[in-house]
Amino acid sequence: MKPPPFSYHRGRTPEHAAGLLRELGPGTRVLAGGQSLLPMLNLRLAEPAHLVDLGSIPDLGFIRHEGDRLVVGATACQSAVEHSADVRSLVPLLAEAVENVAHPPIRHRGTVVGSIAHASAVAELPCAALALDARLTLLSADGVRTVGAGEFFTGAFITAARPDEIVAQVDFPVAGPGTGQAWSEFSLRRGNFPVAGAAVSVTVADGRVIDVAIAVCGVADRPVRLHAAEDVLRGATADRETIAMAAAATVAGLEPRADGDLAAHILPVTSAPVLGWAYRASVATSQVRRALTTAVTRAGGIR
Ligand SMILES: Cc1cc2nc3c(=O)[nH]c(=O)nc-3n(C[C@H](O)[C@H](O)[C@H](O)COP(=O)(O)OP(=O)(O)OC[C@H]3O[C@@H](n4cnc5c(N)ncnc54)[C@H](O)[C@@H]3O)c2cc1C
Structure with a gap:
């Protein structure tokens, strides 16, 4: 099936993408790896008027060790996280969960943040994020706020993120001794x-x-x-x-x-x-x- 018509917008920076969400209003969806959103469009389970693509925003695919947290940027794909030595040693649960997501071609495009933002009740990464007390950084035209995974998942495919917010990054606590x-x-x-x-x-x-x-x-x-x-x-x-x-x-x-x-x-x-x-x-x-x-x-x- 073909997706319903929509207009396509390319975010230049996270702030520009958040500005587009505000400007274009309800009926606008963020596009990350497209591995859930595109099937939903093709199946007519979603019919957004506008898509704001994060894929071309430079430097948003980072995986960084910052103090006692591991931080994953919005466009870091699942396979990059799967193969990161830092992820494996610092947050082994995330590495093990992501290996079980779908198949390599899907993990190559799908993002960790996109899976968490999608909030499927059967998906591996939202569940791992909840057990790890991950924190989501939400960016809108109003600024930045942080939401813990315990408050983020509010229903099937529903989260605490507002329609005008992008999930800019997710951070996980580094596993301590013992x-x-x-x-x-x-x-x-x-x-x-x-x-x-x-x-x-x-x-x-x-x-x-x-x-x-x-x-x-x-x-x-x-x-x-x-x-x-x-x-x-x-x-x-x-x-x-x-x-x-x-x-x-x-x-x-x-x-x-x-x-x-x-x-x-x-x-x-x-x-x-x-x-x-x-x-x-x-x-x-x-x-x-x-x-x-x-x-x-x-x-x-x-x-
Ligand atoms: C054949 C197949 C098998 C799969 N099997 C599994 C599986 O076994 N386990 C599993 O967990 N997943 C599976 N998936 C889904 C896959 O993991 C997706 O990649 C993931 O769910 C969504 O990530 P994405 O980057 O592709 O997001 P997209 O598809 O681009 O977006 C998904 C949703 O999240 C929103 N979104 C994405 N990024 C952001 C952001 N930064 N801020 C705000 N909103 C955002 C979008 O607006 C959209 O509503 C499968 C997919 C396919 C096609």
């Missing part, structure tokens, strides 16, 4: 969106969990942070029994949803089969157990 991170997902075919996936970051000292963050995707209209499962682990001995108890708390941290409701939120643009909520929740539970086991082992907890 921290292990892991991504785990189950998808029907390699490269498909996951049925459910889990992102974990855990810090272990003297055999005890001193900090932990767990998020899952595929079980709600947005990625979900599992505070109940985190509470089971925090302060506890980092062993297999505690991990099993924490994983068992996964479902308690989720709101049951009607299967049709979930399909409406999750299926657009993912071509995933309709799967029931209870099945997705049980897959999420097993992915939490797997990701926790790997992360705690990497943190030096389980031997």
